[in-house]
Amino acid sequence: MCGITGIFDTVSARPIAQAVLQRMNESQHHRGPDEGSLHIEPGVGLGHKRLSIIDVATGQQPLFNEDGSVVVVFNGEIYNYQELIPELQALGHVFHTRSDTECIVHAWESWGEDCVKRFRGMFAFALWDRNRQSFFLARDRLGVKPMFYALLDDGTLLFGSELKSLLAHGGVHRDIDPYAVEEYFALGYVPEPRTIFKQAKKLPPAHTLVIRRGQPIQVPREYWDVRFSLDNRISETDAQHELIARLDESVRLRMIAEVPLGAFLSGGVDSSAVVASMARLSDGAVNTCSIGFDDPAFNESEYAQMVADRYQTRHFQKTVRSDDVDLIDTLAHLYDEPFADSSAIPTYRVSELTRQRVTVALSGDGGDETFGGYRRYRLHMMEEGMRSALPDSLRRPLFGLLGRVYPKADWAPRMFRAKTTFEGMARTSVEAYFHSMSFVRGSIRSQLFSKALKSQLAGYSAEEVFHHHARKAGTDDPLALIQYIDTHTYLVGDINTKVDRASMAHSLEVREPLMDHQLVEWVATLPSSYKLRGPVGKVLLKKANEPYLPADVLYRQKMGFAVPLARWFRGPLRERVREALLEGPMLDCGLFEPTAIRDLVDQHQAGKRDFATPIWTLLMFDAFLRCTMGQTRTALAA
Template sequence: MCGIAGLFDTRAKQTFPRELMQRMNDIQLHRGPDESGYHFEAGVALAHRRLSIIDISSGQQPLFNEDESVVVVFNGEIYNFQELIPELTALGHRFHTRSDTEVIVHAWESWGEACVERFRGMFAFALWDRNRQTFFMARDRMGVKPMYYAILDDGTLMFGSELKVLMQHPGLDRSMDPLAVEEYFALGYVAEPRTIFSGARKLEPGFSLCIRHGQPVPEPKPYWDVRFTLDNKVSLADAQAEMVERLRESVRLRMVAEVPLGAFLSGGVDSSAVVATMAGLSSEPVNTCSIAFEDPAFNESAFAQMVADRYKTNHRVETVQSDDFDLIDTLAALYDEPYADSSAIPTYRVCQLARKHVTVALSGDGGDENMGGYRRYRFHMMEEKMRGALPLGVRKPVFALLGKVYPKADWAPRVFRAKTTFQALGRDSVEAYFHSVSILRGDMRAQLFSPDFQRRLAGYNALEVFRRHAANVGTDDPLALIQYLDIKTYLVGDINTKVDRASMAHSLEVREPLMDHPLVEWLASLPSTHKIQGQEGKYLFKKAMEPMLPNDVLYRPKMGFAVPLANWFRGPLRERVRSALTGEILAATGMFDPAYLRHLVDAHQNGSRDYSAPLWTLLMFEAFLRNCQAVTGSVPAMRAA
C-alpha cells in the first residue's frame, strides 16, 4: 500500500521543480513510511511513498520496464499478478523483481489501455510511456483505492492519492463547488467525480484516462461496470456451495504478503465469514482485532469473541470510550474534504489497534451492498410493492398531499411514520431511495441553505447523482437498482473512503475479499430472491455460512458501527456543537440560514427532535473549513457564480 503523486505537462515539456514534488510526496508520508522514490524527465515528474508488503527487497517505485521507456507509480495490490507473470514472460518480457508493480508496465506494453481489464485487485496507478508519448492513469473497478487529479490552466495535469497532495500546488483552484456542497449535505460525502474544490476531480471507479502528449485531454472513460443480469439459474443449494468456494478463492488471493497479516472482526456476518475462511486456509492462528463500546447499544464485541473462540484466533479487543470525540479535528485533516460518517471514529481506532500487530488486515466491507444486507433494502422493497399497486401519475398527487398534511413523527419507529411512508409512496423508485438515504432531506436542505446559496445551485439537486447512475443499471428489478446505486455511490464515497483514510493514517493495508470483482459479477447474476427472502437479508450468504458460524452471529439484528451522537450533542459536546453552528466560520460563508442552524441545535438539545445526523454533518463541515484555514491561511471561498 502506498501513496502516489505526479505532474504531467500535456502541452509542452516544462521542467517541474523537485521541491514541489517533494512537498506533494511528503504530505502523504503516512501512506508509505518505508521508502520514497522519484522520477523526473522533461514534462513528467512522478513520486511514490512505499509501505512494503510484497517483494520488500526489490519492489521500489517508480518502476520501469526493460529499456526504461515506461515508468509507473502504483498504489494497491494486483492479486493475480503471479498468474500474469508466466503469460507476459511468454510474450517476451523479462522480469527483474517479484512485485505486482512490474506486471503493470509489461501488461501496458503488451495490451495497452486494455491492461486494466486483466488486473484483479485494488489499484490506482499512473504511467508514462516515452516511446508512445502517452500518459495513462486508472482506478480499480470498485473504487477501493483513491485517485485525485486536476488539470491546471497551463495544461499541467497533477494527481495524487489524497486531495491534500493536490493542495500543495499553488495553481490549484481551491474555491468550493456549490454542487459538491449540495451533495455533501444530502449524502454525507461528495460523490464521484466531484471534490469539494472546483479545480479537482476524483477518477471514478472502473475508469481510466489516456492522454497523448500535445493532444487535447479527453474525458475519462469506463472500462468496467457491474451488470445485474439476474439470469443465473443456479439452485439455492448449489449457489451456497459456490459462494463458499468463491469466498475461499478471494480470501486466499488476499492472504499473500511478506508482512504480518490479520483481519478485522466486528462480530457481524461479513467480517466473521472472512475470518472463518481465513482460519480454514491458514496453518497458524489468525490475528483478529475488535473494537468494543462502553454503551451496550453499540457493542458487538461478545459476538466477535464467539467467532474468535471458535477459530482460536489471536484476538485483541480495545474499548472505545463513550466520549471518544477528540478525533473531530483529526478526521477533518485526514479526509481533506467534508465527510460525515461518524463511524470514521471507531474505524480509525480499530485500524490503530490492528497496526500494533499486523501490516495487512482483511475486512468484510462490501458484503451488504453486494448481497442485500442493509435493512433499508427491505423497507424499500416493501414500499416498492405498495408503489407498484398504483401508477406514479395517481400516486404522486395523492400521497404528496398526504405527506404534506400528515404530522411528523420522528420519534416513532420507521414503520409507524405515516408521513414518511406517504412521502415515499409519492415518489418514483430512484427518488424514494435517494430520500431514504439522505442525511438532510430535500425540505431540510431548502431550509438550511441561504437564498444566495440556493441561487448558486441554480436548481441543482444531489438526486441527479442517483439519476445519472440509475440510467445505466440495465434492469427494472427493484433490489438490483438500489444495490447498483449503493455500489456506485455509498460504497465508494463513504465506505471505501472511510477505510482507506483511516487505515492509511496508520500505515495499514486493508484488503477487501467481498469486493473481488469476479465475486461481485457472479452475485449480480443471481436472482434477487437469493439475496432477500421475506424479512431476511443476505439470505444466500447466511445459509452458506451456517456450517461455519454460530446462528447468534448470522441471524441477530444488524447493529452497525455507530457512536452515540445524540447523547454527545446533549452532553459533553453540547457547547461545542452550539458554538460551531452559530459561530463565525459557518456564518462567514453566507451559505446557511442562521435561524435554521439555531433551530437544529435548540430542538435537538431540548429533546424535541433527534437531529444528531444533521448536526454531525454540519460540525464536520465546520471542521473542514477550519482545517482549510489552518493549512492555507483562509477559509475557501465559493466558486464565482
C-alpha cells in the same frame, strides 16, 4: 499499499520543480512510511511513498521497464500477478523483481489501455510511456483505491492518492463547487467524479484516463461495469457451495503477503465469514481485531468473541468510550473534504488497534451491497410492493398530501413514525431511495442553504447522481437497481473512502475479499430472492455459512458501526456544537442561513427533534473550513 502523486505537463516538456514534487509526496507520508522516491524528467514528475507488503527487498517505485521508457507509480495490489508473470515472459518481457508492480509496465507494453482488464485487485496507478508520449491514469473496478487529479490553467496535470497532495502543489484554486456542497449535505460525502473544489476531480472507479502530450485531453473511459442479469439458474444449494469456493479463492489471493496479516472482526456476518474462510485456509491461528463500545446499544464485541472463540484466533479488542469525540479535526485532516459518516471514528480506532499487531488486514466491506444486507433494502422493497399496487395518478397525490401533513415524530414508537414512508410512497423508486439515503433531507437543505448558494445551484439537486446511475443500471428489478446505485455511490464515496483514509492514517493495508470483481459479477447473475427474502437479507451468504458460523452471528439484528451522536450533541459536545455552528466560519462563509442553523441546534438540544445527523454533517463541514481551507472569519461565497 502506498501513496502516489505526480505532475505531468500536458503541453510541452517544461522542467518539474523537485521541491514542489517532494512537498506533494511528503504530504502523504502516512500512506507509505517505509520508503519514498521520486522520478523527474522533462515534463514529468512521479512521487511514491511505500508501505512494503510484497517483494519487500526489490519492489521499490517508481518502477521501470527494461529500457527505462515506461515508468509507473502504483497504489494497491494486483492479486493475480503470479499468473500474469509467465504469460508476460512468454511475450518476451524480462522481470527484474518479484513484485506485482512490474506486471503493470509490461502489461501496458503488451496490451496498452486494455491492460487494466487483465488485473484482478485493488489499484490506482499512473504510468508514463516516453516512446508513445502518453500519460495513463487508472483506477480499480470498485474504487477501493483513490485517485484524485486536477488540470491547472497552464496545462499542468496533478494527480495523487489524496486531495492533500494536490493542494500541497500550491497551484490548485480552492474555489468550492456549489454542486459538491449540495451533494455532500444530501449524501454525507462528495460522490465521484466531483470533489469539494471545482478544479479537482476524482477518477471514477473502473475508469482510465490517457493523455497524449500536445493533444486535447479526453474524458475518462469506463472499462468495466457490473451487470445484474439475475439469470443464473443454479439451485440454491449448489449456489451455497459455489459461494464458499469463490469466497475462499478470493480470501486466499488476499492472504499473499510478506508481512504480518490479520482481519477486522466486527461480529457481523461479513467480517465473520471472511475470518471463517481465513481459518479454513490457514495452518496457524488467525489474528483478529475488534472494537467494543462502553455503550451496550452500540457494542457488538460479544459476537466477535464468539467467532474468535470458535476459530481460536489471536483476538485483540479495545473498548472505545461512547464519548470519543476528540477525532473531529483529525478526521477533517484525513479526508481533506467534508465527510459525514460518523462511523469513521470507530473505523479509525480499529485501524489504530490493528496496526499494532499486523500490517495487512482483511475486512468484510462490500458484503451488504453485493449480497443485499442493508435494512434499507427491506424497507425499500416493502414500499415498492405498495407503490406497484396503486396507479401513479392515485398514489402520488394521496401520499404526497399525507407526507406533507403527517408530523415528524422522532420521539414516537417506530410504528407511528410514518412520515418518511408516506413521503417515499409519493415518489418514484429512484426518488424514494435517494430520499431514504439522504443525510440531510431536501426540505432541511433548503432552509440551511443561503440565497447565494441556492442561486449558484440554480435548481440542481443531488438526486441527479442517483438518476445518472439508474439510467446505466440496465435492470428493472427493484432490488438490483438500488444495489447498482449503491455500488456506484455509497460503496465508493462512503465505505471505501472511510476505510482507505482511516487505515492509511495508521499505515495499515486493508483488503476486501467481498469486493473481488469476479465474485461481484457472479453474485449479480443470481436471482434477487437469493439475496433478500422477506425480512431476511444476505440469504445466500448466511445459508452458505451456517456450517461455519454461530446462528446468533448469522441471524441477529444488524447493528452497524454506529456512534451515539444524538446523545453527544446534548451532552459532551453540547457547547462545542454551539461554538462551531453558531459563530466563526460557518456564519461567514456565505453558504448557510445562520438562523436556520441556530433553530436546528436549539430544537435538537431541547429534545424536540432528532437532528443529530444534520448537526454532524454541519460539524464536519465546519472542520473542513478550519482544517483544509484555513478559514476563521473569511467569506467563501458572495
